[in-house]
Amino acid sequence: MPSPWRTLARVAVAEAKSLHSARALLAKHTAVVVRGALASADCARWASGVLGSKDEWTEDFDGDQACLGRAFYTHLETDRTALYFADAAASDARVERHAPGLQDRMRGLIEEAVGGRVVARSGWCGAGVHVFPSGATVASQGGVRHFDTEGLAEEHVTRRAPAVSLVAMLVPAARGGGLRIWPVLYAGRDCVDDSDLPGDGALIAYGAGDVVLFDSYSLHRIERFDGDGPRVSATLHGAEVDAGLWETWF
């Protein structure tokens, strides 16, 4: 039986010197990596602010992971979207208070990548900072294989209108914790069986300050990791809602 998943010819990761026009590379690559896109001093400052504000983290999945700010997908999956929207402004204020300039920088990186006008989606949160603790589920088992389609409007997904995800690593795991990505594009179902995978995909290892841009319709997951400390990364999603106009959120 033919696979229901639309797959690209092969998995290819582009290493670029900057995110400038990086989205164009996604036509032929599964992901674009820019090493050291964030200055190490900024990463250290933001990481310190995030790790020092534990009292203000949003706990997700019963404390299995946390976020400075709020992530839409965790609230959708746990029936807390009303809380996500009610707290959006305060959530962004918390991120700005503890990691000043990070949200602007993330939006700027998407702007650079897509070459369009980029605005924060009104009433939504973002960017946010994921904290995956050592020894918790993502560390021991890796993240769930998924597509980043949760925040996209249904008609946007139906048209497969452009959407990108940007991950910036602030504190990489001591060992592991990279991004595994497959040349498999969303085809209407969230689950992809092992037997439908066209191989192992590509593994992108992260250093502090590295950023990865990929098509939000691409299948991906976080690899398991070891070490004493948490893995800390910022994420922002973007969707082209009109020609040349992009909205961002997390």
Ligand SMILES: [Fe+2]
């Ligand atoms: Fe994702």
